Amino acid sequence: MIITSKSKLTVIIPEKATPRELFAAQEIEKYFKMIFNGIAVDISSENECVSGARIIIGGPERNAKTAEYISCKDFDALVPGPEGMFIRAFGDDVIVCAGSSKHVNECERGTVYAVYELLERYLGCSLAAYVNPDIAGGEYIPRLEKADLGGIEYIKAMADNTYRTAISEYHGRKIENVLNRSFIDWLAKNRYNRILTWMKVYERYKEEGLIEEIERRGIRLTVGHHDAIPMFLPQKGNQYFPEHYYETHPEYYKLTEEGTRFEVTDHFGSWILCSRNPDVVRVIADNIVSWIEKNPNVDTIALWPLDGKRPLCTCPECSKHSDIENYVYAQNAIAKIIGEKHPEIRIDMLAYSNLFDCPDNLELEPNLFIDEAVTSATLRIRTIGKPDGSCITGTPYEENLLKWKKTGATVVYYDYLMGTHSCRQRYIPAADEQQSNWKRCMEVGVSGSGTQIEYFNFWNHIFNFYTFARTGYDASLSMEDNLAAFTKIFGEGAEYIAEIVRMAEDCLDGQVKINKAGLFLMDNIDKDAVYKAYDKALDAATTPSARNNIRMMRMGFRYSDVECFYTLLGKDDFFRYVPYEECEDPSGELYYMSHNFDSSYWNDPGFGIMLPLDCKKQADFIPDRWYEFENK
Secondary structure (H helix, E strand, O other): OEEEOOOEEEEEEOOOOOHHHHHHHHHHHHHHHHHOOOOEEEEEEOOOOOOOEEEEEOOOOOOHHHHOOOOHHHHHHHOOOOOOEEEEEEOOOEEEEEEOOOOOOOOOHHHHHHHHHHHHHHHOOEOOOOOOOOEOOOOEOOOOOEEEOOOOEEEEOOOOOOEEEEEEOOOOOOOOOOHHHHHHHHHHHOOOOEEEEEHHHHHHHHHHOHHHHHHHOOOEEEEEHHHHHHHHOOOOOOOOOOOOHHHHOHHHEOEOOOOOEOOOOOOEOOOOEOOOOHHHHHHHHHHHHHHHHHOOOEEEEEOOOOEOOOOOOOOOOHHHOOHHHHHHHHHHHHHHHHHHHOOOOEEEEEEEEOEOOOOOOOOOOOOEEEEEEEEEOOOEEOEOOOOOOOOOOOOHHHHHHHHHHOOOOEEEEEEOOOOOHHHOOOOOOOOOOHHHHHHHHHHHOOOEEEEEEOHHHOOOOHHHHHHHHHHHHOOOOOHHHHHHHHHHHHHHHHHHHHHHHHHHHHHOOOOOEHHHHHHHHHHHOOHHHHHHHHHHHHHHOOOHHHHHHHHHHHHHHHHHHHHHHHOOOOOOOOOOOOOOEOOOOOOOHHHHHHHHHEOOOOOOOOOOEOOOEOOOOOOOOOOOHHHOOOEO
């Protein structure tokens, strides 16, 4: 198939196309018009008679036009799923983009992925980034006069790891921002298949119309996090459950060592329920069922404790058991009731802090899902950056998770590729260990991993985030494979950005735990070499888009460098966290940087970078070429 700017292309969708199939067709229309200036693209139903250049969306069981070229039996043998993708040219005029569709909750994601794979693998795009909508930057989309797509074929039978999750944090700041849509769009393009987030974030997504955007891309939702219990058993009532449970049933909440029932004042308090009270189990299970029936886009409830390490209930019944036994007992009992009514709904139980270690001789409900954070009260947080994966492989984190797996539960990791919040969004290079980590998940039967991520801190950790889900989906991808695809967005400056990434990845090699990784990097990397490479990259780049992307990469590094130098935080202080630190800033650069480019506090939309500073203005910084962003 020869495509030119003068071609007429028809995209054929099933008669009863799902939102994902229609979205896949619209993405082809959008990007082909960008690549081939002047091309005519129409979207047509399978029942219409169409000739000429065609791209058919959906497998043979979904689209009768696909069935003219490949049978359901042959297709299923090639793409058994889940999330498998199929791209093949048939003759001179037809390309099929399809994915498996027979597995629970995969929602034609393979079809959406096939469209993006077509754009990147055969047309040279890179969908690796987004940035402020008013400036040039983000994705790389080539402008072509002609492309030969004849004979193309790419088939991936299934996703290598089925759980690739963005744990979407909003860092105590406002949730609404123009870049929310860009963030969700980026997740789908880069193989994330789930968002795990707070109840308050989900409700705000609904208000902003973002649930429809998530649904169109086939991304699944896990909702709950540290505000799950206050949602499903609200002490003062809420929009779903008006009862003031702290007044009507104070016995539902844990009995503290002081003899009072726990009262919620913030998101700290660990597991706040009386686990052995059967009415607690029944009421929460019933409330979850009621809520799920009103929110059908959610298939998993993260029934997590509040944050922090605190004692659990001290009532006579709970006192007969350990804290972890009480925690698991309540979670399992709630999951059992929900499973009887809605077996498709899962309960995500966080293994974390003082509720980390798996007890002996457990047998858990099949819809209970163990989400183990790579930090506990005794182990603290893992080290990071060893390419052989040994920061997790063979460690007590893995041993504990595999013990949870023996209970019959599905198990996944909760990781911190952006660091913990006390890391203050300093650059942490952790891409070179991803291939080993994902392959290890496949070997030992761990279903995958989630990482904290937010649109605020996108450019702070962009290559970690880019590598994470793409390698999870296809564990054959090495860091160098990902680096070659990723650096297309920097144009002629790509080789210098790749050099910088390699320097950083080589510097951080498991020497320290995650909470100290950014500080360690800035103390040990050859900064002169890094800045010289950035200068060369900017000098080499020939387009505004490439130059702006280089500026954003450097800003993440520059912020980390200057903030680490002037930080007021003790370098060994893991738990002290100041959301917006008053940092020394004698040059005025940090103030200028945060007030002009930060997305999380100072600007909407900002530039998709998080600069958690509230510096007093000490000097007027005169911006140089690194802050002179170019408009579209």
